[in-house]
Amino acid sequence: MTAAEGAEQAQRYDPRDIQDKWQSRWTELDPYRATEDAGDQRERTYLVDMFPYPSGDLHMGHAEAYAIGDALARYHFLRGKNVLHPIGWDAFGLPAENAAIRNNTHPADWTYANIETQASSFRRYATSFDWSRRLQTCDASYYRWNQWLFLRFYERGLAYRRDGYVNWCPVDQTVLANEQVISGHCERCGAEVVRRMLNQWYFKITEYADRLLDDTAQLEGKWPERVLLMQRNWIGKSTGAEVQFAIEGKDEPVTVYTTRPDTLYGATFFVVAADSPLARNLCASDRQAELAQYIAQVQKLTDIERQSTEREKTGVFLGVHAINPVNGERIPVWAADYVLPDYGTGAIMAVPAHDQRDLDFARRFKLPIRTVVETELEDPAETGVATPGEGQLINSGPLDGLSKASAIAKIIEILAEKGLGRAAVNYRLRDWLLSRQRFWGTPIPIIHCPSCGEVPVPDEQLPVVLPDLRGQDLVPHGVSPLAAAQDWVNVECPKCAGPATRDTDTMDTFVDSSWYMFRYCSVNYEGGPFDIEAVRRWMPVDMYVGGVEHAILHLLYSRFFTKVLYDMGMCDFTEPFTRLINQGQVINQGKAMSKSLGNGVDLGKQIERFGVDAIRLTMIFASPPEDDIDWADMNPDAMVKFLGRIYRIATDVAAAPAAGPAETGDLELRKVTHRMVDEVTRQVEAYHLNVAVARLMELVTATRRAIDSGPGASDAAVREAADAIVLVASLFAPYTAEECWELLGHQPSVARAAWPVTDPALLTLEKVTCVVQVNGKVRDKLEVAPGVAEDDLRELALAQPGAARALEGLTVSRVIVRAPKLVNIVAA
């Protein structure tokens, strides 16, 4: 076929025309089913894309994320592995409830309708999911196991209820986990979060703080470094000591936590968190009114204001004194809001010389400042700049002359002897606040009985199914809408059979997503949350693909769940995700797409215009997976053209007479084919998908050239190249690949084909280009055999005209030979 005729074909090729054909073919063939067959000897691979929230149809962000995950899954299918690549929906949550309230429908209706929309969009997008494993967290068959797991956590003391300050979102009318508060604002609705004292359920994630921290080492090099860093910072381990201070006129001492026990002799005052019970307890009676006034003033502040480091320090003297345990010194006790009630012990010893916050406070209230660590810096009392670094201890009795590290060791020893202190660690991580006062979630399986107290729902009564509440008021009023379902709330106590009431809160939806990758392994299993054997076969997940916005929340919770399941003997690994890729965002004109900016790009319209394959390929080729893609810079037309080139090669080859075995084909093209396949393989394995596409393009160009001005379309090497092109392209452009695969005479589907095998003999080059440098600058090049001897290469290089010219008038002092690629002649 001539180029002109090819052009005619190209004009006719429109990938959109073949989408329906292959979608129904795939539905028939079901080629992406993972098998549990014991006789299946294929290596298993488990690849999970973070499951979507069904908030509407799929958008551009999904298009990128799932294009990446799908390319990797398809690669493993072609490598002949038993691939588990499932999909599900994270289907509980506030948006469904808010939408239902807005539209006067039921959250379930809204949710299931969106799930169907997304499911059909996923099929159109040619994702290689095992649809038989589909799950939805809002199904009772799923959330009953949330409840079951909650009860196991409860039995182990890992789920408990207590009073505490919580983050309360006044708009969503619910509490939020610390992880859901983004710089003082509700992660969901953006409202400013306020603090409230409430009785709530918690998961004791802090008990796993050390393991969550230490096990990040297992993930080193396999997870993005920044995610590991964020997790470590979030856990926030610090080491120091607890020190007891007696309080004048009180029987009970108060313990403080400090990372700098070495500076104990420099403590000149004592501060407790104003809004902790401790402040009231310590406060002298004639100062209680003043304290109450101060607390009221503090509580008026938003978290944002409170946390601002710019703000001037405030506080009140409580009219009592603490006694420094090492030198008996009386130091005044203050209450202030710069000390947090829920970190450490809620009380600190203030060492203004060596802590900036204490120094600011001391200067504001004219409190003494005593330097106990000598540094090269100027006196903090004069400069107003604390010296928190290393130095030699002074004014510190037995610590004088010691370094920071030895002083810490020494003072801990002294305190321990007297029973007044000990080494201690602290974490920023707080327990996971679980309760939500909303409807669309998993009911907490606890019954409150007036005589028996908190009674767990017996396993055989699970699931505790959400009451329908259809047609009823779901608008939150500070208590869960479930409280209104009288028939549901009032139950018999499982212990004493007396009248009792159900807990009306629902669980944070992050519980749902903490273990769904376990559920996929045996999605219909009814004997427990998952079949332990199935999990043993598939987990841990080999590759997890999703957005970095889950760097702490979801990923920390999943890791926590996995460790608890390990302790329960339900799995034999401690980390759920062996590898993690965070894909970038799809933005438009430099900004995140949003309704308010009006810069949203509709995925459906893009697909109508360019076809699925071109959109997928655009996403993949645009940048490395982890980088953002600015859609305004993209040109999907280029990918439409590229797909046309592939299609034309297939039609040209299909129209040519059948070729003999590949070995009889044009050697030059064969070498290019095998080298490019080898390159693509390595790039895909390294997740450099954009570069893999670039290599594919090179192979397409070489093949086009071979057809037009080389051995022609009937050559066996051209056919071999065409097959390889289509196989590689199938990772990114499944529709075009299928159509071409069929044109090339293969059956029944490219998804059932095998990744091309490279012949090592064709990968070895018989000539390589050697660069000849003089003083590091390229002056000539020569073609040499790859095995050229160093001495020979040196002589050849020195004799090169370009080198000789550059060496004129110079004396060669040294020749660096890196055979066969480079010679550098050093001359002066």
Next chain:
RNA sequence: GCGGGCGUGGCGGAAUGGCAGACGCGCCAGGUUUAGGUCCUGGUGGUGGCAACACCGUGGGGGUUCAAGUCCCCCCGCCCGUACCA
């Protein structure tokens, strides 16, 4: 503040310490075509030169090295995380 990451053509981006700019977009030219589009071929970092070629060039400055986009130090800019955690 603190912690981390990133700065490469007009643009998206390549480059185990060894030819900077692969591949693509865009642009320029040629071919095919009645024409446009499509398709095919070639060119395309900057400066100078008809050319061969030379010099400059990976945010700026210094260093290590035969050799630096890559490693080290300082500075500038942008992005992300975190935010009184004692």
